[in-house]
Structures are given as structure tokens and as C-alpha cells.
Amino acid sequence: MFKLKQEPPTPCSVPSHDEPLKYFCETCDNTICRDCAILTHKGHEYKLMADSYTKHYEDLEQLLVPVKEKISTVKNMLSILTKREIDVGERGERVLEEIHEMVEEMIGDLHQSERKLTDQAKRVTSTKLKQKQAGQLSLEHLEQVENYVEKSLKTGTPPQILSSKEQMKKHMNEITTLISAEDLLPKVEADIVLSKDVRSLRHIGDIISGTALYSNAE
Template structure:
């Protein structure tokens, strides 16, 4: 180019000089460099907006990832602390069981040794008596004159008969045996828990397994609830992660709050208590963490608010059993 590149060919997307306009770029669309720069700058800035949007999005993602990393590390430390506390509790229980078993073993041992001790005293006393009789008779035979021996023969015979007759050697054989053992039951110690992750995907496959033991208590009603994991095992979650509410079917959408408790005797079984305003079918809504499980239904057979029922009219002409139906609004 003999002239400076003061123009920009939009057709070829390159800078050109004045001679190029008349030769290689004849009939092409072109503008001054300054004008083309302004136009293309705006286009580039417009194309840059999605890039900036992605950058901001990725910054938020990185921030969320860092925050989640902190939460996971904190949860991991919390779980390790829970494991330590659980093991410490188990060790305390084991020490308590050790003391209990030790005392039990000592009681059994002492009881058996007491019986043996009494038998031993009786045997030693009997042996002493027999030895005395034996020594007396042998001494008489050794040192006494024939006249003395014959004179005391009857007395010695009676004494020996009396002594031997009063001692039953068979009864003095050991009555107790070393027949006590430790009955071990440590199966549960080989598996004291699992680390369970409650991912949304896994929880969405869980379901309410069973609702039973519906128990009225005044104006409150309680029932037990258990959940099933995808592998058909009982789902156990912390109470802080479980929410449950009841919604009367066909009587408004206002949910009834519940109180959820659990017991150490039935892992995975939760006791739900609430104060329903009416009887009939209710939808049970269960939420684990942030996942709603599939709804199930529960029939509350009584109206807890009908404490005293006064008959409106007595039918006296019925002479045989008749069926009686009661609607949800308590009409016959």
C-alpha cells in the first residue's frame, strides 16, 4: 500500500487504503477507519455482555461452591463430633454393663462358693469326728488290756455305728458346679451406624411406608409414621430435617401443624401429634430436608371436639337393627 490505511472494508473485514478502493475492493462496502471502529466497537461491546454475564454467573457459582464447601466441612466435623459423642456414650454404657455383669458374676460365684464352704465345713467336722473315733478305737486296741477292750466293745461299736450312720458321704459331694458362662450378645457392636447422605435425588425416591397406632388423647391425636428408602430399608433422619402436616380433605387447604418426636426403642419410627379440628380423611404431607415426599392419607375416625353428644331426637319405632350412616359434617 502506497497510501495510509485510512479505510475499512466491511465486505472483506480488513483495513484498506485509497488505491485499494479503486482496485481490489471496487464496489465493496467501506467506511473510514474511525467510523467503522465506532460501529464495530458497539458490536463487540454488545457481544461482550453475555461474556460478562457468564463471568458474573461463574463468580456466584464459585462463591456458592466455596460456601457449600464450608458447610460440608463443618457438617463433616459435626458428624465426627457426633461419632465421638456416640462412642463415648456407648463406652459409658459398656462400662455400666461391665459393672453390672461383674456384680452378677460375683453374686453367682459367691453363692456357689458359700454352698461349697458350708459343705466343706460339714465334711471337715464329720472327718474330725470320725478321726476322733478312729483314734480312740485304735488307741484302745493298742494300749488297752483284753478285759478293757471287751468291756468297752459295745460302747465303741455303738459309737462307731452312730457316727458312721449320721454321716452321708454322698451328700457331701460338691453340689455346685463351675457351670456358669458369659452369654455374649455383641452383634450390634459390629455395626453401630451408617453415614447417610440425604441428596435430593435419593430423597425423591423415598416414600411414607406406614402410618398406624392412631391414638386419640383428649382433643389431640397421635399416630406413628415410618419412611422407606429406595433400597427398602427404613429411612432414619434427624428430627430437625423432618416436617409433617395434615390437611383435611374437602374442608379447606389450611394445614394442621404437628409435633414430631421419636424414641430410642424404634429407630426410624416417628410419633406425630396434632390437634385436628374435625374427623375424616386427611392428607399427610411429609417433608425431609427440602424434599416433599409423595402425599399419603390418614383417616381420623373420631371428632375430638364432640366431647358430649346430646341426642336431638330419639327414634322409638325401630324394632330391629338398622344401619346408621354419619356424614363428614356429623349428620345422620
Template sequence: MAEAILSQISGDFLECTICMEPFKDPKILPCLHTFCTDCLEKFVRKQGDGNDKFPCPTCRTETELPGGGVAGLKNNFFVLSLRDTVDTHKSLVSKEDDKVPCDNCEVNVASHGCVLCEEFLCDECARVHRRAKRTRDHEVIGVVELKELLLTKPPSVKSTPLPLCPKHEDEKLKFYCETCKHPICRDCTVLQHKDHGYSYMADVASDVRAELKGKLEFAMPRVEQYRQFAGVVNEKQEELDTMSEKAADDIDAAAEEEIKYYNGLVRRKQTELKEKLASITATRSKQLSVTADSVESTLGCLSSTVDFSQKVVQHGSDFDVMNVYSDVTARLESLLKGPNPDIPEDIGYVRFDQRKKRKETEIVLGDFVEFGDLMPP
């Protein structure tokens, strides 16, 4: 089960798409895409000086730079915690049973392990663990048994200490300002946010987590719907290409028959008809391309938003959930209210018809009909 869950967390989710390396000081944008601080700063500089907005490097959504520039954007603590969990699990799998280091002293090889603390302990640290008042009631088992237990249980992001407030030294972000929609510390509640509504983060996190799960239930069908839209656009493009190719073959066949008698004139008419066909095909193909870009863009935004939100809800700490709650909600509401793409039913229909009795040819594409005569006057 653990391997199955970890397989859902791809390396791409834990790597910056600009530098293609593990995140360093990751910042999360309102569109929920994450990048290294240095990578974002370089990207913003390339957009030119004096701009207070910049497009997301992935989805091109406009993002306003807060005070302090890129450094003022929200930190994505969740991906770092998730990466540590994944690395810990991989490290555990790779280590032999008799070479697991003690998590306490970090010097000796572990021979025991605490089930509650999920820590490996050497003989000496295990004895201390059993005697200490805080841990004397913990269950201590063999290193092999604990390793097997940790590898078979579903992995979760370890509870990490709450981050410190960037404005007030040594104060942890343990409150959530319901007015500003982001975590704050105790000093913030009596200074910058004194007239705001706020709560302990632990008291509201479960409700917010449930709310996000509800929003995801509505978003998931939308993702599938856009996957279907993308499939329809691809099918229409294939239909257009196939019928266009057949029409071109038909033009060639008809032209070759007439060329036997009117070589020069028919050749020129053949080229003219194929140019008309190519122009019509290119116009409609361009329409499909624009629609395809729109569908792919919306699908990418929906998929990445849902993927990120699911991982935060399933694996994130209370702080992680509360830290991105307002951004996730705003992003989902923005994406879900967008209109469906307009894909004309007949845009892929094209054919060539050589009317021998009237000595005329016909190119038909939707409601557009162009007549051309392969026979000279």
C-alpha cells in the first residue's frame, strides 16, 4: 500500500520545472504552481523592470508581485515535507536490516525501534527510551519488525514544527486569520491583525480540509470532461487530416485522367484546386489548433490544481492546508466557472467531387462550397 501511494507522487511534483532540480526555497503562486525562489527571481527579471505582474512560467496566469518581490510570495512548506517523507521511505527500503542507523544518537547501528515515535534505536538509546518518563509507556520492538511496519503502513507527511513568523522572531504561525486568509502568529493577532477574526489553526483545519474535499468532488468530473474535449479535438483533427488527404488524392486522380488530353491547362487547374483545398484545410486546422491550445491549457490548469489540492488534503499538515486554502479555493472557482469550448460538429468534414457531366469539380468543407473546373473552356 505504501509503494502504491508513493507511486502517485511523481518526481515532477517534487522538482522545479524551470531548473529541473529538487525545490530550493520553493514559492507557490496563486495558480498553485511552485518554483524555486532563485528561478522565479531570474524569470521575473527577464520580464523587464517596472512590472508589478508576471506570467506563471507553466500556465501563463498573471501573478501580482507582493511587497518585497518574489521573496514576499507564499512559501510552499508542503512539497518540502512531502519530499522528506518520500526520501525517508526510499532510504528505508534501500538500507539492510543490520545497517539501519540509530535515529537518536546517529552513531550506532539500530537494533530496536519505537512504534509510537517511529524511530530506530541502538541498544543504549533503547534502554534510555524505556526509562524516560515521557517514553516509558511506548512500545519498543525489533528493528526488523519496525522496518516492516513502516514499509507496509500508508506513508504520511511527518508532523514538522510550525514555521516561524517572518515578522516576529521566535513566534510560530499557530493561528489562522479568517479576514486575510493566511496563517499568523500570536503577536500578529494583537498587532497587524488585531481587529481581524482569527482562530487556532488546529480548530479550523479539519473543516477546511472537508470543504476542499467537497470542492474537489465537483472539480474531478470537470477534469474528465476536459480530457474528453481534448479527445474530441484530436479526433476532429485526425478526421480533417484523413479526409483532406483523401480529397487531395481524389484531386490527383481526377487531374491525371484529364491531363491525358489537356496537360498544361489541367496542371495549372490542379495546382489551383489543391491550393484552395490547402487554404481551407489550413484555416480550419488553425481553428482546431486554437481550440486545442485552449482545451490543453484549461486541462493542464485543472489537472495541476486538482493534483496539488489532492496531495495537500491527503498528505499535508494542518498548516499546509491552511497556508494554501484561499489560493486553492480561488483557483478552483476561477477554473470551474469557465465556459466549455466550442467545437463545431462539421469542422472536420471535407471532400472533393468531380462532376463529369458538368465538367466541374467541387470542394466542400462544412457550409463552404468552392467550384472549380478541371476542363478548359
């Protein structure tokens, strides 16, 4: 039980009323004096202030019950959320570590792919350059035969030239038959290009929480 606070009587705000406020008009929801009850609140429902106070005090206490229950519920939820906050923070840190490890692994794979592509490019380049090397070797053979025949023609005597003419013809026929200028033409285009395929790097994963998907895809 509660006790009504004992306070000095409060005078009525109406200047012509000399009575203190001792009633409560339920109709107007306002405190009134005896003169107010007789004059301006005639026919209204009013009670002694102490009685109205008791009734409304109890009503307010009853209305406060669900508020207190809600406060208790919210406090419990906040306690759970505090624990969950710690779990979320720890799991978030683990996810960040996993992202870092995944990216580091991908970087390692990229370096390995770089080495493979580099070796492949070098092999292709070397293969294409070998055709020129073969042409240079053919030119050397042709020039050797040319020098041999020209030197023989310039320095040899008629008997020497006549006696070696078949040998010179043989060398020239063999070298011209063996070497074909058409064979030295490039069989494929000289350009070497890189065919890029990096689509998977633009979307390497998503963050999933419960049923929600937080995607970084554009």
C-alpha cells in the first residue's frame, strides 16, 4: 500500500475562489476546488482528490507492469547481443584472416601462372627465331659455294677450271636444290599476343551471414 503525500493545500487558480484544490474532475481531467465543483463543474463527475489519486495511482502502477516486463526482456536481449557481439567480432576477424590467406594463395598461383606464361612466351619466341637462324645458315652455305666457284674462276687456269667444272656444278646444283627461298618464308604470323582470362579475379567470393548474401559483384 502507498500513502498519500501530506502537502500544504494548493489554492485554486480562480481568483474569486477561496477554497483549496481538494477535488478531481474526472470529466475535465483537472483538479478543482469546492466552488469550481458548484459553479463551473456542475453536473460533472468528480471525486475527492485522495480517492481519485488512489484510483489513478493504481491504474498507473498496473500500466507500469508491462513496461517493467519489457525492460527486463530488453535487458536480457542486450545481454545476449553483448555475447553475440563478441562472437561476431571473433568470427569477423577469422573471415578477414581467411580472405587474406585466400588472396595470398591466389597471389602465389598468379606468380606460378606468370612463370608458366613467361616460359611459354620464351619457347614460342625461340621457335619463331629459329627460322631466321636456319635462313642465316643457308646463306652461309650459299656464300661458301659462291666464294669457292668465284675464286676458282678468278685464280684457276683453264685446265684446272675444266677439270673441276663438274665438281663446281655439283656443288651449285646441290646447294640450290637443297635450299628453297620459299621454305624460308615465315610459315606463321610473327606477332605474339597474350590471351587474357582473368574473369575469376573480378569476383573472388561473397560474405554470407545467415540467409543474407553480401555480394561484391558489380
